[in-house]
Amino acid sequence: MSSKTLEDIYAALAEGIDEAGRERETLFLARAALLMAEKIGDADAVLALIEAVRSQLEGMRRPE
Amino acid sequence: MRPAGRGELESLYFNYPHFDAPAQREGLSARTPVAIAGAGPVGMMAALVLAQQGIKSVLIESKPTFNDGSRAICLARSSYHLFQTLGIERRFTDKGLPWVSGRTFFRGRQILEFFMADSDHDKYRPMYNLEQQYIEAYLYEAVAQSPLINMRWQSRLTGLRDLKDGAVLSIEDSKGAYELPADWLLAADGARSFIRTLRGHRLKGQNYEGRYVIADIRLERPCKVERFALFDPNTRPGGTVLIHQQPDNIWRIDYQLRDGESEEQALGEASIRASIKQVLQETGFDEPWELEWWSIYSANTLLMDDYRDGRIFFIGDSAHIVPIFGVRGLNNGLLDAQNIGWKLSLVLKGLASEKLLGSYTPERRGATLDVFENATKSARFMTPHSRGYAIMRDAALTLALDHAFAGEFANPRNMTPYTYAQSPLSRQDSGAFAGGPGPGAAALNARLKTGFLLDSFGHCFTVLHFGTLKDREAITRISGDVTFVEQAADGPAARRYDATDGTAYLIRPDQHVAARWRQATAPQIAAALANILQGGVQPS
Numbered sequence: 015m016s017s018k019t020l021e022d023i024y025a026a027l028a029e030g031i032d033e034a035g036r037e038r039e040t041l042f043l044a045r046a047a048l049l050m051a052e053k054i055g056d057a058d059a060v061l062a063l064i065e066a067v068r069s070q071l072e073g074m075r076r077p078e
Numbered sequence: 079m080r081p082a083g084r085g086e087l088e089s090l091y092f093n094y095p096h097f098d099a100p101a102q103r104e105g106l107s108a109r110t111p112v113a114i115a116g117a118g119p120v121g122m123m124a125a126l127v128l129a130q131q132g133i134k135s136v137l138i139e140s141k142p143t144f145n146d147g148s149r150a151i152c153l154a155r156s157s158y159h160l161f162q163t164l165g166i167e168r169r170f171t172d173k174g175l176p177w178v179s180g181r182t183f184f185r186g187r188q189i190l191e192f193f194m195a196d197s198d199h200d201k202y203r204p205m206y207n208l209e210q211q212y213i214e215a216y217l218y219e220a221v222a223q224s225p226l227i228n229m230r231w232q233s234r235l236t237g238l239r240d241l242k243d244g245a246v247l248s249i250e251d252s253k254g255a256y257e258l259p260a261d262w263l264l265a266a267d268g269a270r271s272f273i274r275t276l277r278g279h280r281l282k283g284q285n286y287e288g289r290y291v292i293a294d295i296r297l298e299r300p301c302k303v304e305r306f307a308l309f310d311p312n313t314r315p316g317g318t319v320l321i322h323q324q325p326d327n328i329w330r331i332d333y334q335l336r337d338g339e340s341e342e343q344a345l346g347e348a349s350i351r352a353s354i355k356q357v358l359q360e361t362g363f364d365e366p367w368e369l370e371w372w373s374i375y376s377a378n379t380l381l382m383d384d385y386r387d388g389r390i391f392f393i394g395d396s397a398h399i400v401p402i403f404g405v406r407g408l409n410n411g412l413l414d415a416q417n418i419g420w421k422l423s424l425v426l427k428g429l430a431s432e433k434l435l436g437s438y439t440p441e442r443r444g445a446t447l448d449v450f451e452n453a454t455k456s457a458r459f460m461t462p463h464s465r466g467y468a469i470m471r472d473a474a475l476t477l478a479l480d481h482a483f484a485g486e487f488a489n490p491r492n493m494t495p496y497t498y499a500q501s502p503l504s505r506q507d508s509g510a511f512a513g514g515p516g517p518g519a520a521a522l523n524a525r526l527k528t529g530f531l532l533d534s535f536g537h538c539f540t541v542l543h544f545g546t547l548k549d550r551e552a553i554t555r556i557s558g559d560v561t562f563v564e565q566a567a568d569g570p571a572a573r574r575y576d577a578t579d580g581t582a583y584l585i586r587p588d589q590h591v592a593a594r595w596r597q598a599t600a601p602q603i604a605a606a607l608a609n610i611l612q613g614g615v616q617p618s
Contacts, residue, residue, distance in 0.1 A: 044473035052483050 081347055081369050086146050090296050090370050091326040092211045094143045097231035099251035106249075106256050110136040110228070111426050113247055113260035115235050115273055118145065119210070120394030120411040121266030122217040126164050127419025129226040130537055131587075133426050136258060137221065138233040138249060144218070147371040148209035148294055150408035151324055156495050156520065157409050158202040159532060159589065160416055169216040173325050174206030180305030182488045186312060186360070189478035190485035195494070199523050199574065201530045207303065207324045209294075210408070235267070238276055245389050262422060263390045266415070271396035277387050281380035281399060283450070288461020289335045290402075293350055293372035297358075297365050298327045306361065307460075307488065309475055313356035316468075318460050321361065328370060331357055332402075334461060341374060377401035377457045379450045385439040391418050398446040401453040410449060413588075414442050420538075420587035424611065429557060433613025437503050445496040459487055495520035498590060502614035505584075505593035505606050513576035514583075514594070521589045524571040531571050536561025538587050541603055544572050545579040552600040556607045586610070 027046070034042040051060045080088060087094040100106060112128055114121045117139035125135045153174060161167040182190040194204035221227050230251070237248035247258045265273040274281075306321040313319075317334040324330060331354055335344050343349060350372050358367065381398035385391060394411030418438050424430035462468040477484035498504050498518030505517055515522050521542075524531040531542075538559035541547070544567045553560055565571040567579040575583060575594075582598030583591055584606050593606040 040469050041472055041476070044469050045477055048470070048473050048477060048484065049481065052481070 079345065079347075079372050087143065089211070090368060091328060092209065094211070095215075097142050099232040099253055100230050103253065106230075107258055109244075109259040109261070110134060111261045112136070112264060112422065113138070113245075113258060113262070114264045114266055115247070116266035116268055116394075116396070117214075117218075117221075117229065117231075118266060118268060118394070119150070119213050119217055119408060120415050121264070122214065122221050123160070123412045124264050124266060124393060124415035124419050125227045125229075126166075126217065126220055126224070127416050128423055129224045130164055131420060131423030131427070132226070133423045134226045134228070136228045136230065136260070138230045138235060138247075138258075140232065140234040142232050144211045144214040147373055148211060148324065148328070148330070149292075149373070150210045150213070151207050151322060151330055152409075153206045153208055153213065154406075154409040155200065155202045155204050157412050158206065160412055162201075162532075163535075163537065163589070164220065166216065166220045169219070170206065170208065170213075171202075173212055173216075174208040175303045175323060175325055176203035176206050177303040177305065178204055180307065180490065182307045182309065182485065183311070184309045184475040184478065187479060189475060190488050192489050199525045199530075199570075201523055201525075201532065207322055207330075209324050209326075209328065212325070213408075235272060238263075238273065240388060243389075261389070261426070264415075264418065265390055265392045265396045266394050266411075267396050269395040269399050271392070273390065274382070274392060274396050277390070279382055279387065279392075281382060283378065283380040283399075285376060285378050285380075288457065288463070289341065289374060289376045290332045290461075291335065291344060291350065291353070291372060291374050292330060292332045293354055294324070294328050294330055294370040295354060295367045296327050296370055297329050297363060297367040299329075299363060299365050305490070307490070308357075308360070309488070310472070311357070311360050313360045314353075319357055321357075329367075333357060335374075345372070345374060375402065377453075377461055379454060379457075381443065381446050381450075385414075385443055386435070391422075391435075391438060393418055397442070398449075400446065400449045401457045406449045406453065410442075410445060413445065416588050417442055424538075429559075430611040431613050434503075434611065436613055437501055441498045441501050441503075444498065444500065448496050456490060495590075503586070503592055503610050504614075505609070507594055510596040511576050511594065514574065515591045517591055517593060519591050521583070521585050521591055522574045524574045526570060531563075531565070531574075532589065534561075534563045535585060535589060536587075539592075539607060540585040540589075541582060542571075542575070542585055543582040543598065544575070544577040545581075547582060547598070547600060549600040552604040553607060556604045557611065560607070 030042050031039045054060055111133055112135040114124050114135055114137045117137050121137060125137045128135050158167055161170050178196045179193045181188055196204050221229055233249050233251045235247055236250050239246050244259060244261045245263045249256055249258055265271055267273055303323050308319040310316055311319055314333055320332040322330040333353060378399045382392055385397045393414040400407050421434050425432055425434060458467050459471055462471050474484045474487040501518050507517055540561045540563055542563045544565050580597040582603060583594045584603055586592050592610055595602055
């Protein structure tokens with residue numbers, strides 16, 4: 015069994031964003047999302063996750 | 079548009095005929111059962127379908143000849159079947175270039191090769207490339223030969239008024255003006271339909287921002303016929319380029335304009351030549367070439383709320399404008415013409431209730447909406463209209479280099495026949511079938527010992543039955559124009575239709591399935607046929 019944890023994924027995404035740089039970080043995340051979605055293979059579940067993230071974005075603005 | 083020094087009709091490969099306004103002035107105002115405005119492919123197809131059913135029509139066209147450029151170049155398998163039902167397929171098979179596959183490139187690397195559905199049971203290939211002038215010329219050959227079609231060139235519709243049971247067209251040509259009364263009017267007068275404007279109707283929907291230049295060049299390069307799509311090519315960063323081969327060594331190159339690139343600038347001859355040169359260089363085409371013709375289009379999804387206004391039916395681009403992705407504009411326009419053609423014929427012959435015509439809008443508008451759904455997916459991939467769609471498109475394309483699933487986003491979702499599942503003419507089946515074409519679906523072809531199954535279907539209704547069918551008179555009493563096609567219950571057609579001994583399909587004149595029964599009796603089939611002729615109002 016893999017000894018890797020969510021912590022490792024967290025770090026890999028962070029480093030990926032850093033490596034991609036500002037110009038390509040969005041593309042990097044979009045590619046990661048699409049690839050993971052395909053691997054999960056459950057469109058309803060993935061859409062529910064995306065919707066959950068979308069609906070929470072509004073509350074995440076820094077107060078003025 | 080054409081290069082400097084060449085007239086609008088000076089083509090490198092096509093000799094435009096010139097047609098005069100009617101010389102014989104007597105009888106121009108004689109009432110006609112059907113008037114058709116616009117002799118493009120859709121208008122001519124409508125006249126041919128009506129003529130095949132024995133119905134006279136007057137076809138008017140304001141121009142003196144065929145379309146000035148090649149415009150629509152892809153004919154789908156469904157259109158070839160339609161040509162076959164009219165007995166005019168030979169010209170199209172001789173000239174059209176068949177193709178089954180295409181390749182997609184992203185930044186110069188091939189990321190996808192797609193194949194359209196094609197099997198040993200198909201008589202025609204999924205797609206053929208043929209310049210629109212040839213399509214029109216071949217249809218016109220048949221129009222000119224038909225004693226039932228009265229074709230009037232250089233005849234302009236200037237006005238229209240309603241009759242209780244028809245419409246009166248005001249027509250002008252170089253020799254004068256006259257009125258033409260008609261029982262029915264088919265508006266095949268194109269995207270900028272005069273009739274639609276006159277009647278105060280509007281096309282509704284969306285304009286996409288993507289604008290494409292379409293250009294034809296002559297270049298001799300013998301190679302396999304396939305479609306090339308280039309995403310984000312080095313020559314047009316961020317843009318998309320499509321390449322199709324046509325007969326007579328003509329190549330269609332479509333390329334997307336950049337945001338902010340002015341149309342006026344892009345459509346200048348120097349700019350067209352420079353862009354084509356770059357595309358050819360990137361594609362590795364190093365043969366000499368000549369510029370033939372070019373134009374521009376944008377990817378729109380627009381349609382009318384109702385394709386009928388009293389005694390007027392809108393067919394083709396006058397009723398709906400679709401993006402080219404998926405090649406559905408011309409092919410669906412031809413199917414509009416066929417759909418209203420057989421229905422109107424049965425009504426005019428007194429064999430069907432006028433209620434049958436009520437199924438035209440739901441069936442063909444449904445087909446248009448289905449086109450929109452597919453074309454919208456293609457369009458938002460080909461010409462992303464927002465940053466979000468552009469990023470996801472790039473994500474998919476870059477993944478496609480190593481992950482096959484991501485390449486499928488670039489599949490062009492080409493034209494496939496629409497199923498009239500919700501049509502009042504489709505009899506819902508009991509679910510006894512595990513396969514075969516369902517109610518409303520296009521009939522499937524099957525390779526038989528000699529020829530193909532669809533070759534044996536009739537011009538009007540067809541009863542396809544597996545094993546013997548008793549008491550056929552029950553059916554012929556309802557309509558004399560029924561063709562019976564018997565197939566063995568253990569033959570190749572039976573497998574395609576999930577049929578056993580006693581199974582039957584009732585096929586409409588447009589070769590769509592109206593109804594089917596696992597175990598059929600002639601009275602059941604007769605009742606379903608009678609229901610269609612009454613407009614499909616009663617559930618059966």
